[in-house]
Every structure is written in C-alpha cells, then in structure tokens.
Amino acid sequence: MTNTAVANGSGATDPKRIFRRTESTAAGEGVNAVSRITRMCLAYPGRVAVAMIATVLAAAAQLSIPVLLGRAVDATQAIGSATADEAALRTIALTLLAVSVLRGLFTLAQNYSAESVGHALAHDLRLAVYDKIQRLPFSFHDRTHSGDLITVGMLDLEGVRMYFSTALVRTVLLTLLLGIGAYLLISTHALLGILALSFAPFAAWRSTAMQLTLRKTWLILQEKLAILSRVMEENLAGIRVVRAFSSAPHEMKKFDAASEEALALSHRRIDVRVKSTSAMTLAFFAAMGAVLLYGGTLVAEGEMSVGTLATFLTFMTILQMPVRQLGLMVNAYARASTCGARLFALLDMPVEVDDAEGAPDLKVTEGTLRLDNVAFAYQGAEGHRAVTGISFEARKGETVGIVGPPGSGKTTLMHLIPRFYDVDAGSITIDGQDIRDVTLSSVRQAVAVVQQDSFLFTTSIENNIAYGDPRATDSRIERSAGSAQLHDWVVGLPERYGTVVGERGVSLSGGQRQRLSIARTLMLEPAVLIFDDSTAAIDAGTESRIRKGLRDYAADRVTLIVAHRLSSLSHADRILFLEDGRIVEQGTHDELIALGGRYAALHELQMRPEADMMEAQP
C-alpha cells in the first residue's frame, strides 16, 4: 500500500530545503502534512476504531472514579449513625474496584491499538522512504549527504509515528476528561469548581510553552548532533587520511566545538524543564490548598458533604496529569507537522529517470549500441556540458576504448548508457530502441558497469560475486572469479568463497577489490559491458590475463573500456579520445598513432622511461 498511500501530496524539490532541520515549516505545508498523516492512519480502520472506543470508555471510567469515591466517603462517614447503609458501601466499593479494573483494561486497549497504528504507519513510511531513495536520480544523490537522508528516514519517521498515540488519541482523551470533568465540578458548585480548575490554564500554558521551547532547542541540538555524527563518520571512513596527515588534533577541535554547543543546549533544556515542572506543581498545590480552605468552610457550614469535597480533590488529582501533558500533545502536533512535511517532501520528489508510461522491456537482438549527438550537463552546472556532440556505434563483439584527460567526460559518458542520468540532447539506442522509451530495469540488465570505486558489501566473497544473481550456481560464480583472475587467490583463503570481506572490503587490496568487482559484473552477462577505469589498481600482467580470459565472453557483447593506461586499450577495435566532453580523435591504435595527434603524443609519453612518466598522465 505504501506508494499509493504516500504519493498524493505536492512536495518541495530542493533537497537543501528539505534537510534544513531548524527551518520552520510553512503553515500550509504543516497542516497538509498532519492531514495526510491522519488519512494514512485511517488505512487501519479497525485499529483506529478500537483505539478511539477504548479511549472514550477509559475516559468514562476515569471520570466516574471521583464520583464513586465521594459517595464512598459519605457512606463511610455515615457508619454508626442512623442513616448507615453498609450494603450500599459494599456495592460502591465493589463498583469502584470494577471501574478501576475496567479503566486499566480500556487504557491498555487504547495504548496497544494506538501504538500499533503508529508502528504500522512507520512501517509503511519506512518502506516508502527506502523505495524512494532507490528510485531518486543520481543527480539528487550528488547533491545530498547520505547522513541527511538517514536522519529523515529515522528521526522524522519517529516524529510521524508518535502522532496518532501522542497527538490524536490524547486530544480525544483530554477533551473528554477536561470537558466533562469541568462540567461536573462547576455544575456541582460553581465557585469551588472554578477554584479546582484554576491551576489548569496556567499549567496548560506553562506546559505548552515548555514543550515548544524544548522543541526549538531540540531542533538545534539535532543539527549539532548531525555535525557530530558527520565528523565522526568522515573520520572513520577517512581514518587513514586523518592519521597520515596527523590531523587528529584539528579534527578533535571540530568535534569538541560541536560537542560543547550540544552540551550547552542540553543544560538549557534541563533548566527549562525543571523550572516549568516546579511552577506547574506549585500552581497545582496552590489550587488544591484553596479548594481545601474554601471547601472545608462549606463542609463546616453544612453546605457540602465531605464526600463531595473528596470528589473535587480526586478530580483535581485525575486532571492534573493530562493538563500537564497538554504540552506533549501540542509538541506532537508540531513535530508531526515539521517531520511529516520533510518526509513527504522527500517522498514527493520527482523521480527524474523513470519508465515512460506503458514502456516495454528492451529487446536485445543484435546487441548494437549507438550514440547520436549526445550531450549532457550536470544539474547546477547547466552552462558547462560535461559531454557534447558524442556519436559512435559499437556492434556485438566490438571493444571500444575511451581515453582522455581527467575531467574530459569519460565517466559521465559511461553513466549515460545505463541511464544513471538522462541525456539532455541526442539519443542512445540499443538495437534501435531509445533507452528512454523502454523500462529502466531492462536497460540496467542490458548494460553493466564495473565502477571506478569498487564498493563491496560486508558479506562473503561468494555473496559479493553473486550480488546481481543470488541464485547463481557455484560453478558460474567460480567461472566469473576465474575470468577476473581471482579464483586462484580465493581458493588459497581458509574459508575460500565463504570468506567475509571486511567493512567496505578493506581487508582486500585495491587490485583484489577491483577483480572482485569485475567478477560480480561478469555474472550479469549484459549486452553492453563497461569498464570505467576499473583495472587501474591491477598490474599490467594480471590485466592482460583478465583480457585473455574474457576473449570468448567479449565476443557476445559490446565492451567499452575507459582507461588511462593505453596498454589497456591496445586491443580495442576503436579508440575514442575525449577532450572537454568532445571526441577529438578516433580510430584504431595504429590509425591514431599514424595520425600523430594527441593520442600519439600520449602514447609516446607513456612509452618513455620512468623519468618522463610524470608527464604521461593524460
């Protein structure tokens, strides 16, 4: 149900705005968010109904306790006198017991169902957020810190989860308790009733002000904590860089500053809470004192029974907690509106690269890849196209090499073919089908990329290789590992293919990681296989063995190889030389050497002895 239930609002599209945690939400957005959360809760009508009915019954039971208690006091007082009715006292006592037990049971049912609605809602939203994050375009992830996304998926989700039990159910409970309670007290004795309720406006105001101040500081605190976790995360991920540059003191200073601010804020929060709680307690006992004083006079003058006075005092005790918790309720609304607005803004973000309406799957027949006048600029850099005017064709069995200086657009071009980004102009087709007109999943099946950064999962080598096809047989896994020149190394490990690679694969060398990443991609058997500078950490000898091992494999598909080392491309059927996003030279290795242009110059540099190699990088 997740997608239909959550995808019906209008959201902001600027990720920076979504994740600014201290920014208050526009009133309209907040109201929309709260009404949308309410509608989502109604997707569980049974549990909502049980929670609401149980709340009403619990309130009724709670309200009858002071009345019964008052009667019991009067009946007890009458013992020994002519009006004594011991049977009536026993009945009241038993009713009181039964009502107390029922109140407990109704409260249990209320809490249980309200919490279960909250958790079901959180479950739906969690899946929707995960699904959304998977489908958001790479351009979004380019501009968004992953920590911010995790915060939305955890903290904001929690704010929304609490809405039903802490805001909605509590509103019903408080309205019933305060409304009916006030009516009963005032209708019994107007002045004493007003005295008994006199603490309520002050406590409600103090509690709300306290919670709103706590919320404001909580948002700032979150911002500080986010800085702390970001510094911590970067320090852990880049621990070698931090140590190598002896920059621990500098990093510590950054951490210290954010931590100090977080500590000061925590103290301020304690201060606000303690002062407000004390003020509310004082107001309550002052009102109780006034009721005792005035009520005592009424009892002494015979205008009121002791039992009725006891009813007033018990009502006050019962109302005290809900009134003091009014702030929690207001806070729950405020939290749901800001957290919900942020969450829905994320969920409503457009999925830029998405399937066209009724798009068919890509049908690979000949396996021909064609780029026609392709151009692309990154978001935020629209004035500068990363690639422009790119046209070439590659047929099944062909290998195309791509070379060029850093920043010339090689990786960008490779990312357009599996549709990580959509082209701004021109087209990319596979067997004549524009990749924008067919389903994204079928394009990703047909085009596989061995990335520059070989990210590995913290699991066994076997699972990492079979990532794209978890049901792959052992022999297929071993064949892929063999082609990537990894098998001999793996069988030498104590647990062979069951060996777990550490966090992000750090227990492996750069070359081993790249070979594992190659083996993983080979499993997909795509129509177009892209190596994006993915053999840079592998020595030339091993790379040559990989190439030989892949000869048969490459015969069935188009292979594109981005490389800085020209020896990696010498076997290519064609080589494209990119500069500033354009193809400036193309041909076979021999043709390009004969041309005597940039490629030839680069080749000459790379062929020179060691001393000249510094200049040899393209």
Ligand SMILES: Nc1ncnc2c1ncn2[C@@H]1O[C@H](COP(=O)(O)OP(=O)(O)OP(=O)(O)O)[C@@H](O)[C@H]1O
């Ligand atoms: N995610 C991104 N957002 C914005 N600009 C980007 C992004 N990735 C790359 N660029 C810019 O696009 C241009 C081409 O970058 P690209 O990574 O495609 O070059 P490259 O030829 O692969 O470089 P290298 O050889 O160093 O890997 C560069 O100017 C780069 O700064």
